[in-house]
Amino acid sequence: MPKSSTDRPTAPDTVWLAAGRHSGPAPQNAVRERLRELKSSERIQDFLETGDATVPGGHVFEARWFAADGVTVRARLVTDAREEVGGDRRWTLAAEAERAWEEAWQSPAEVFWPADGGLDWERDAATGLRLRDVNPLPKDDAVLRRLIKDSGRHSWSIHVVVHEAMTPDREGRLPLVRLLPPALRHRVVEHRASPEQYHAVNWALGDLDASVPRGGAVILPGTPARVGYDPEDHSVRSVFLDGSAPTELLDKVARFAALPWPMPDDAAAALTALRKEWRLLTLEEELARARAQAASYAEALEAMTRSRDLYREATELAHAALADMEEFRDAASAVRAAAEGQDRNPLTKTLQRVSDTLRARRAPRVEAQVEAARDSLRRARETSG
Structure with missing residues (x-):
């Protein structure tokens, strides 16, 4: 029987978690070169690369850097060598700061993954959808319902469904997620329902006890739902797709991200691995560990x-x-x-x-x-x- 939200530990506010997919060849070389570049330019303190003992061919990259005001961030990226459907491979990233995470801080994914280099990595692990782009909902009702189910029940990401009251122009087709604060990048998936999909998408959302207003947007609760989630508080009646910033929606996404998140088992495991298997130690940390072992x-x-x-x-x-x-x-x-x-x-x-x-x-x-x-x-x- 799946654990309820009350049975699960909630993610600390010091933690940043994301899971995605990458396609193409093994990304180790590109990630390694990215980290070397950042270290040589002193944008990160240090990094370490090891194999993943749990997955043959998997890789683990650890990196440490300073956020604002000298706050240390430790992050761990794991790339899985096992192929998913379509040949994709999964990656998970767990980062923890010395204090509560701030929206203005850089997305840890941008530390490890290069912005170019031919790697297709900015996709949600559960659905394969783009993390920083518009994702039109499929026309087939059965496929649509399956996609909404996967989005609401199997993803670490925050999923936002936007209904287009009318077909938008070029400015209106720009992704809204591009306007989110840096720390929310690679954590939000934007779905778009065309004008004629209004009834079909709400039929699919019924499985999650959610609905999208006509010409508005709704944030999916996730499974289990975030503590304090209320459908009315996390939906927007009108979203103007004219290139302007939908301030109300962006504010509600940020407030939703701040709600206590009962972590799925694999997210909790990623956080535990970050804390228990961390190897990129400073000299002071190595001395403290040696003293603790001697004691x-x-x-x-x-x-x-x-x-x-x-x-x-x-x-x-x-x-x-x-x-x-x-x-x-x-x-x-x-x-x-x-x-x-x-x-x-x-x-x-x-x-x-x-x-x-x-x-x-x-x-x-x-x-x-x-x-x-x-x-x-x-x-x-x-x-x-």
């Missing part, structure tokens, strides 16, 4: 030494108890041997008193030694565990 080893060694001492104590107590038991057994045997056949002899009563005395003195002592040995053994096991 951990010292703690483990102390626990092993303490466990060894407790096991030795338990062994010594057990041996002492066994020795007392042997002494008690020998004395008792001597009493029994002396008493056999001499029941009426005064020696019998004397030996019996000796036996009773030994029993009264030794038994509690042996029991105490055995219990002490058991306690030491239990503590030793707890320490070693």
Whole structure:
């Protein structure tokens, strides 16, 4: 059963996440050259390239740079060597800053991916649609419904559906997403429904409990929906496709992006990998990690030494108890041997008193030694565990 939004961790406001597709040859050379260029021009501090242990042929690129006011950003791009439908390959990018992400900051995708070089990489992972362009909705109703479903249920991106009240001119066909702040680039997909698709698109949107006003726009809630999402608050009645900036829509997209996002499993995994598998360390971070490892080893060694001492104590107590038991057994045997056949002899009563005395003195002592040995053994096991 899929997790509900309340079961999922929400993305911290310090995090930037995106998933896309690229086509054509393996992009490692182009990404590597891009990062080298940025490092040589000091636009990034450093980068590191490794293989992806989970995917044969996959690559991992890590980069570190400063955003505004010296805020450090760490980002991790993973390119998948496995082919998707149509020969495309998936990429995921997770970035985290030292404070909440700001809209004016550069899109991390633009750090790794070159603007040119023949790579087709600016496409949504779930749908294959362009991330910074207009995507006309398909004319076939069944294909349209499937596309809307994939957009609303399987994508990390923010999907905006715009209905054209009338066929726009050249200025009106320009993508609205180009007007979004830099940090929202590569995170928003713009769909366009033609004038005659009004009923068809709303029929498809019904699966997501959303609808687009005639000549307006709606932001899809995602699956699970973002915390605090309200269809009325995230739709716009009128969008003028005349080349002007649709201020109301752009503002609502930015506010939607700021809502708590219950991360899909693969997005949560990308963030975990960024935090747990990060290898591009500064000298200070390497020293801190070395100190932490040394402290951990010292703690483990102390626990092993303490466990060894407790096991030795338990062994010594057990041996002492066994020795007392042997002494008690020998004395008792001597009493029994002396008493056999001499029941009426005064020696019998004397030996019996000796036996009773030994029993009264030794038994509690042996029991105490055995219990002490058991306690030491239990503590030793707890320490070693």
